[in-house]
Amino acid sequence: MKKKLNEYLKKESSINSNCGVFGIYNNPEAAILTYYGLHSLQHRGQEAAGIVTSEFLESENRHRFNIHKDHGLVSNVFRDEKILTDALRGTAAIGHTRYSTTGASDKRTNIQPFKVIFKGGNLALSHNGNLTNTRELRNHLQDEGTLFQTSTDSELLLHLIARSKKESIEEKILEAVSFIKGAYSICILTDDKLFAIRDPYGVRPFCMGKLGESFVFASETCALDIINADYVRDVMPGEMITIDKDVIKSGEPKSVYFEKVERYRHCIFEFIYFSRPDSIVFEEKVDKVRRRIGKNLALESPPPKKEDDRKRVVVINVPDSSNTATLGYFSEAAKHNSDIKNEIGLIRSHYVGRTFIQPGQDKREMKVRTKFNIVKGVLSDRKVVMIDDSIVRGTTSKLLVDLLKKASPKEIHLKITSPPIISPCYYGMDFPSKQELIAARKDKNLEEIKEWLGVDSIAYLSEEKLLESATNTRPETGFCTACFSGNYPIQIEGIDEIPKNGFDD
Numbered sequence: 001m002k003k004k005l006n007e008y009l010k011k012e013s014s015i016n017s018n019c020g021v022f023g024i025y026n027n028p029e030a031a032i033l034t035y036y037g038l039h040s041l042q043h044r045g046q047e048a049a050g051i052v053t054s055e056f057l058e059s060e061n062r063h064r065f066n067i068h069k070d071h072g073l074v075s076n077v078f079r080d081e082k083i084l085t086d087a088l089r090g091t092a093a094i095g096h097t098r099y100s101t102t103g104a105s106d107k108r109t110n111i112q113p114f115k116v117i118f119k120g121g122n123l124a125l126s127h128n129g130n131l132t133n134t135r136e137l138r139n140h141l142q143d144e145g146t147l148f149q150t151s152t153d154s155e156l157l158l159h160l161i162a163r164s165k166k167e168s169i170e171e172k173i174l175e176a177v178s179f180i181k182g183a184y185s186i187c188i189l190t191d192d193k194l195f196a197i198r199d200p201y202g203v204r205p206f207c208m209g210k211l212g213e214s215f216v217f218a219s220e221t222c223a224l225d226i227i228n229a230d231y232v233r234d235v236m237p238g239e240m241i242t243i244d245k246d247v248i249k250s251g252e253p254k255s256v257y258f259e260k261v262e263r264y265r266h267c268i269f270e271f272i273y274f275s276r277p278d279s280i281v282f283e284e285k286v287d288k289v290r291r292r293i294g295k296n297l298a299l300e301s302p303p304p305k306k307e308d309d310r311k312r313v314v315v316i317n318v319p320d321s322s323n324t325a326t327l328g329y330f331s332e333a334a335k336h337n338s339d340i341k342n343e344i345g346l347i348r349s350h351y352v353g354r355t356f357i358q359p360g361q362d363k364r365e366m367k368v369r370t371k372f373n374i375v376k377g378v379l380s381d382r383k384v385v386m387i388d389d390s391i392v393r394g395t396t397s398k399l400l401v402d403l404l405k406k407a408s409p410k411e412i413h414l415k416i417t418s419p420p421i422i423s424p425c426y427y428g429m430d431f432p433s434k435q436e437l438i439a440a441r442k443d444k445n446l447e448e449i450k451e452w453l454g455v456d457s458i459a460y461l462s463e464e465k466l467l468e469s470a471t472n473t474r475p476e477t478g479f480c481t482a483c484f485s486g487n488y489p490i491q492i493e494g495i496d497e498i499p500k501n502g503f504d505d
Contacts, residue, residue: 018274018428019112019128020044020097020219021206023187025194025243027214031088034095037216037223038074043276044128044219045099048111049077052124053090054189063191065122066090069111092194094187096126099430109150113189118162120169121191127154128219129183129204129428132492137179156180161188169193170242174258177240182490183267183427185235187217194243200258201265201490202237203427203480205281208253215243215253220279234283237264263478265489269429271470272418273389277324284472287324292469293417293461294328294387301415301459303385306339310410311382313337316345318388318400319372325417326387343378345386345404368399379407390418391449392431394438398453411456419463419484420444426492431483 020041024030034051050069057064066088070077074097078084096112115124131137131153138148138156146159160176161169169190183203188195196217198206209216209229216229224231235241238261242254266282267274277287306313315333317326330342349371384404391397397414404412420439425431434440442448450458463484470479482488 018044018099018204018430019126020223021126021128021185021187021217022095022219022223023093023126023189023194023196023217024211025092025215026248027211028091030091030093031084033211033214033216033227034093035074035078035084036226037218038095038097040223040226040276041097041219042074044274045097046073048072048098049074049096050111050113051078051084051088051093051095052113052115052189053088053093054122054124054191055090063122065115065117065124065189067113067115067124069096069108069113071108071111092189094124094126094189094194107151110152112152112154113187114150114155114158116158116162120162120172122189123158123161124189125154125158126187127157128185128206129199130426131156131180131184132182132426132490133180134493136493153182157186170195170240170256173197174240174256177258185219192244196235196241196243198235198237198239199490200238200261201480202234202282203265203267203490205266205270205275205279206235207280208232208235208241213248213251215247217241220275220281222276222279225278231280237261262476264474264476265478265480267427267429268466268470268479268481269390269418269425269483272466273321274429282470282472282477283474284470289470290324290417291328291331292471293466294325294330295332296465296469297325297387297415297417297459297461298329298332300462300465303333303337303340304383304411304413304457305337306383313340313383313385314343314345314378315340315385315387316343316378318386319346319348321389322387322417325389329387329415329417340385343375345375345378345384345407346400347373347375349373365399368396368403372400372403374403374407376407379404379409382409383411383413384409385413385415387415387417389416390421391416391438392421393436394449394453401454405454412454414453414455414458416458416460419460419466419481421483423483423486425483426488427480427482427490429483 022034022037024033031053048071052067055064068083094113113124113126134153141159157176161172164172164175166172166175184199185204185206186197207221209224209231211229221231238257238259240256247253270281271289275281275286279286303313315330317323421437422440480489
């Protein structure tokens with residue numbers, strides 16, 4: 001029985017993802033604007049992309065949903081501009097860019113947005129996050145005869161809405177949301193309405209903007225910037241916002257709170273790594289938070305002193321995720337140590353394609369060498385302080401260290417802008433099993449981690465200083481730090497039985 005359960009759970013939870021969501025209402029160029037919005041959210045998902053539009057056919061007095069989605073980057077999926085101008089007609093649209101790593105990532109049916117037709121009309125959905133009661137809901141719906149087309153948890157919400165006996169679509173959605181648990185930022189498009197919904201803990205970022213008389217929703221504000229939309233506010237945790245023709249006339253969105261909690265649990269890793277530095281997430285500028293993270297790391301773990309007869313110590317970043325934190329680290333460290341320089345020691349290629357492996361070559365090593373190269377003159381015979389955002393398995397960090405050693409530095413000191421990652425994420429981040437995490441495997445023993453990576457020293461930012469960096473004036477604001485602490489704020493079904501590799505989108 002347990003073996004069958006584990007096989008089922010492995011199948012159901014084979015994709016661990018973080019995605020980008022976009023929605024716009026009341027704009028004749030809805031599809032084009034959604035394309036650009038998804039383009040700016042490309043960092044949140046490179047596996048696949050899709051757009052659904054709602055088009056009103058006056059001659060037939062009905063709405064038609066148009067859809068285009070496929071595997072690949074946004075620019076590849078929509079490489080033919082006629083897809084946006086001719087096929088995806090309509091004044092409202094939702095889009096999705098998807099990131100997945102294993103399992104059903106190659107199935108086109110799992111690409112969002114999802115589109116269905118039910119007795120209430122057309123319905124489409126885009127979802128970022130993970131539901132944590134997937135098995136319970138799927139079993140219940142299957143027992144009642146529901147047929148599933150995908151292996152993602154997002155499809156569950158569509159079935160819950162379609163099966164609801166409530167009268168209005170708003171009531172149907174609210175009833176469906178009452179059954180789900182976990183992390184979710186969701187855009188739902190119906191024939192004549194757009195809904196934006198965020199889970200009560202506000203795990204994933206979600207914002208609302210305006211472009212003229214159009215309302216826009218996106219995972220990050222950088223998606224508003226690219227289309228010149230103004231950031232209005234966040235979709236609040238536990239809130240459902242409705243946009244329709246009446247809202248366009250009044251200018252005020254309809255809002256209802258379906259659940260409130262004492263403390264939010266925003267994903268702290270959005271600040272460390274995932275969000276773009278030019279975005280505002282959780283009502284804070286990511287750039288400023290990352291600079292504070294770097295400064296606090298410098299206070300906790302300053303760079304080494306140079307020796308009297310040697311060159312100055314160099315501080316380098318691992319591009320691109322640690323760029324901003326490195327600036328914060330250097331600016332603070334330089335106040336107390338004039339013998340350091342901030343240099344570019346690693347060059348990153350942004351055009352990494354398929355890596356062909358020859359016999360005897362390590363695939364991960366070749367991928368790192370294809371993605372990064374060293375500036376030998378900057379590193380040679382220097383004490384090098386390398387700033388990185390996190391260490392997960394440790395394999396890539398080890399290969400980066402080996403790469404630096406080819407420049408013959410005197411010492412390598414690794415500084416990490418997050419605490420040690422010891423637990424997998426069930427709320428939408430791509431962290432592997434606990435057994436694969438180097439900090440968990442080494443029981444957070446820094447000496448053992450240092451020896452395994454081959455560096456002269458290693459330091460992580462403390463959880464206390466990390467949280468101090470993400471200041472917010474709202475008294476209800478809190479953060480999820482489960483990947484560092486193992487304390488999960490949202491209930492997860494069968495946590496002792498579930499393979500530690502997350503859920504679907």
